[in-house]
Amino acid sequence: MDGLILGIDICNEYSHLSFYDKSKNVPESVPFAGEMVLANPDTLDRMTEQPDKLAGHVAEIMQTAYRYCACNVAERVCVAIPHFERHIVDAVRDAFISAGVPDTSLMFISHEECLAYYAFGMHRDLWINGVILIDYSYDGITGYRMDRVAIGSKQVIAESDYMKDENRVLTDEFAQTNGAADLDILSDILAQDADKLIGKKAASSVYLTGRGFDTTKLPDTFLKCICNRHRAFAGQNLYVKGACICAFTEVNALQRDVIVACRNRLPSTIDMDIIERGKKKIFRIASAGTNWYHAGRSVDFIVDDCSSITLHIQPAGGQKPYDEIVDFSDFPYRAGKTTRINVRFEFEGDDRCSVTVTDKGFGCFVQASWKSVVRSIDL
């Protein structure tokens, strides 16, 4: 399949679009009628309650992509969503499906993941000592640091020093005046925030993004702080290009030895013991670095004289592995491999996994009790 590889960033107020230019091997932004952003018809939060409106918005984005790239097939679409919550992602997913994008072509990531893909997709010199992001948007000021470190045979992109100042919320008036005046007022605060992130340890690059930084002039104190011993970049398409790089990476199965261990990515690998042809084997449920929204799965097993599941949790950060046992001894005992169980792994965030084990009986040979055991596991 040789369709489009798209990155789409659906923020609360605006949406961005980019496609992967395979000839140049870079993500390129796609304009909407001359503008680099498309204003959402309503905030994304509200549109999740209005599926038709959201579907219309998504359809417009997709039509723009098809028209601009002169191609009507999307091979992979990676959608960045700032408030990465299940009900929002589900609503956006439904909108894309109704716009004709196959579910199998869709993937969803958070802004933190976008930064990881964008910043660490750049030249080595731009990330070797870590990168810092400061995002000034309608939600306030968010900042964090990311470093790529070697742990065993894997490279781990880890996030740290996360800070969020929700009191500095960007207003519509701010956006209309291009923010210069407000930024001057906030200069000291921004400089303090930047200093908190940069002060401890030097970084290779500092990225500024969000509508708050959509200006041609940054306050001097702040500028001095971020440019001292760092390379600083300001732009509005960082997330959308990061999403596009993520889509390209997935399609081409690149960077298999790199674990992105930032917010909204699982911090641990989950394995479980199984028996295969009479021999003990390990079955991988979810790998560290997988986006939690995509990590859920449902698997059936035949129970052969046992009453519990042993899960092996291996943190990617090099911490000590540990086991979790899910006991289902309340299910009726049946000899001779005549119990089929369903084990469902569900994630509502990157730090917790819910395991549900259900007795399905064994066809018409053994009636199911449909008893269930639910266990929540901290990761």
Add this chain to the structure above:
Amino acid sequence: MSGLILCRTKEAVNPYYISGMDIKIYSLEELCYYIYNNVYLIGTDFICPKLIEFIRSETKEPKLADRLEYLAGKKAGLAEMVLTILRYVDYYTDDEIEKLRGILTTLNTQNVYERLKTRADRLMLNECYYAAIRNYSQIINGKKDPSLSVVFYSDVCYNMGVAYARMFLFRQAQNCFNEAYSLSRHEDCKKAAMAAGRLAFNSESSGRVEFLDEQTDEEYVIRREIETLMDNAMYSDEYRHIDDIYKNKDKKSIGEQIEHWKEQYVRYTG
């Protein structure tokens, strides 16, 4: 080794129905379980196009379906086809499959009538009486095999009699027991024939048990045995259960009991 076996194949939405046994198969694991536990019942006709289509489209295993189709095309033996299924699905261990291979090899060396009887006996165990009678009839109505003993044929008649009796067809049961007795002169066959005769008389005379013409001590003993069994039946769990339903007139319980009898009947006559 205990543990969990990963189910790699899909569960069917539309099950495969094994009519002779009134069994629905939803997965390849269930198919393996059925084969393993009913190997005496299975003939080469079991691996039919319908089963292959079920494997292909319902369990989404075209590779296995293709393999079975190929084997059926070249008229492979039952053992080869059955072992192909068992090896494909991770349900039985290699040791368990080897054990079954031994049984299949033995079956291959058995006389055709011996296999038919083994199959019929297994159907009896599964309460599939009509199917069992069909298999026993093939032996009785087939060409007599001089290598088989009289006792073998007597056993076939006796078992067929039991199958009829369990379907309340006592007159046919009596005939079978008489035939068994004429072959083996075994006392149990005679007693069974007399009992079936009495029960046939009972059912043919509107439920009234009347033993008016006992001619021998033997018949008297049989009568007493039947009466004792009937008296004791009142204390069985099944009798009590039905008695409770009758007394309580609970529509749900009555419905469930009738449903149970219907299922039993379907299995008897399947």
